[in-house]
Amino acid sequence: MVRQASGLARLERPASVVLLNLPCIEEQQSPYVFEGPSFEIWTRIDGTRTEEHIVDELVEAYGAPREQIAHDVHEFLAELLRLGLIVDDDESDGEGEAAPHID
Amino acid sequence: METVSPGSAISPDDAWLLLSAVAAHVAETAGVRALILKGPVLSEFGLRSERQSYDLDVLVPRDELSDFLVAMRKAGFHNTDSDDIWHDLASHSVGLASAAFPLSVDAHYDFPGLLGDQAEWFDSLWRDRVFVEVAGVSCSVPSPSDSVILMALHDLRTPVTHRLASDSLRDLASRVSSGSCAATTDEVIASAARLRALGSAGRFLAQLAEGVAAPHLEVPRTRLFLWRVRVALGGRLLGVALERIALTGPRRGVLLLARAVWPSADDIRGALPPNARGTGTLAGYRLMRLVRGVTTGGRKARRQRSADTIRARQGHERGVLRAGERGEAS
Numbered sequence: 001m002v003r004q005a006s007g008l009a010r011l012e013r014p015a016s017v018v019l020l021n022l023p024c025i026e027e028q029q030s031p032y033v034f035e036g037p038s039f040e041i042w043t044r045i046d047g048t049r050t051e052e053h054i055v056d057e058l059v060e061a062y063g064a065p066r067e068q069i070a071h072d073v074h075e076f077l078a079e080l081l082r083l084g085l086i087v088d089d090d091e092s093d094g095e096g097e098a099a100p101h102i103d
Numbered sequence: 104m105e106t107v108s109p110g111s112a113i114s115p116d117d118a119w120l121l122l123s124a125v126a127a128h129v130a131e132t133a134g135v136r137a138l139i140l141k142g143p144v145l146s147e148f149g150l151r152s153e154r155q156s157y158d159l160d161v162l163v164p165r166d167e168l169s170d171f172l173v174a175m176r177k178a179g180f181h182n183t184d185s186d187d188i189w190h191d192l193a194s195h196s197v198g199l200a201s202a203a204f205p206l207s208v209d210a211h212y213d214f215p216g217l218l219g220d221q222a223e224w225f226d227s228l229w230r231d232r233v234f235v236e237v238a239g240v241s242c243s244v245p246s247p248s249d250s251v252i253l254m255a256l257h258d259l260r261t262p263v264t265h266r267l268a269s270d271s272l273r274d275l276a277s278r279v280s281s282g283s284c285a286a287t288t289d290e291v292i293a294s295a296a297r298l299r300a301l302g303s304a305g306r307f308l309a310q311l312a313e314g315v316a317a318p319h320l321e322v323p324r325t326r327l328f329l330w331r332v333r334v335a336l337g338g339r340l341l342g343v344a345l346e347r348i349a350l351t352g353p354r355r356g357v358l359l360l361a362r363a364v365w366p367s368a369d370d371i372r373g374a375l376p377p378n379a380r381g382t383g384t385l386a387g388y389r390l391m392r393l394v395r396g397v398t399t400g401g402r403k404a405r406r407q408r409s410a411d412t413i414r415a416r417q418g419h420e421r422g423v424l425r426a427g428e429r430g431e432a433s
Contacts, residue, residue, distance in 0.1 A: 009124035031117075
């Protein structure tokens, strides 16, 4: 189960979100802007959905090939984990520890 | 599918909100008491209509400024270079900019018009502060009534936009006296007394109620006199600098002057972007300050802010462009 990391500065808009990783501000000094597909994935990272659930919802919403969406979602989540923007409760021992891989 | 990468341009309004969150987070982590001033918070208090902010103003105690600046530099900010000697002497804040944001941060360590001991009035502001959530982060801001006094003093000391400042003062007084904002007249007067601003904010307070201004209650009178000289000189750098030197005291005043005339290499390095800190640059920078210092004493202090903002915006645009050139912009 993945969830958004705590301590982020965030500006949520109807179709986009702007994030700043405050706990890592010394290494990540610029804001991230998620729009389009990245926004669709980000909004579904709520601590209740698994990666598979997120893929299912996007396949249903957009009708794109499942393999393609599954690949994109996995890559995106892995990058978010690496940056510490999300936390994988199944793989992380504690808050803020980013796991290198998610299932 | 786009990758996760920074570099997208953000609007000045969003930048203000994020910068507030950055300043609050950095200050808290560094153990610094920082108050976010002005900006959209004032609209929430009903103290003014919504308008764009051109920089983020943060107020910190003078003896915590150094820690705050160090922490902000670690977060990617560098000092905006001051133009010359007079600007340094007249300044009551340190400008900070980052290529990641189109706005600069002004870290204030003094607030002209608050005539009492700095530590005392900051403690008062801090004690009465309220918390406002900005970009998901809890930020400390002065209470509505304290904010009214700070707004009034800001307008009263900026004669470069005299008509606008007068209109702004009138509007503020109208909002308070009509009860359409989060501060009542009694609260504002009490704030002025606590912050030792009855005399300096007298022209504003007189619009709220008769017989409020009582400068004789405030000590020392020298400060009120210097404030009036400063306002009478139209906010010119020379007058503001003289006020600051006089308030600093003879020994520290001389040190202040010496440092402004001949800043240390560390001071200059802190004012320059990392890629422009060579020995030749330091010498050229000192010379430029001396030359400019001869001519700018008669100019008005307000112009420095717009120059800083322009520089910060240019830096931001360059930063975005560089990210785009590397194919990193999302």
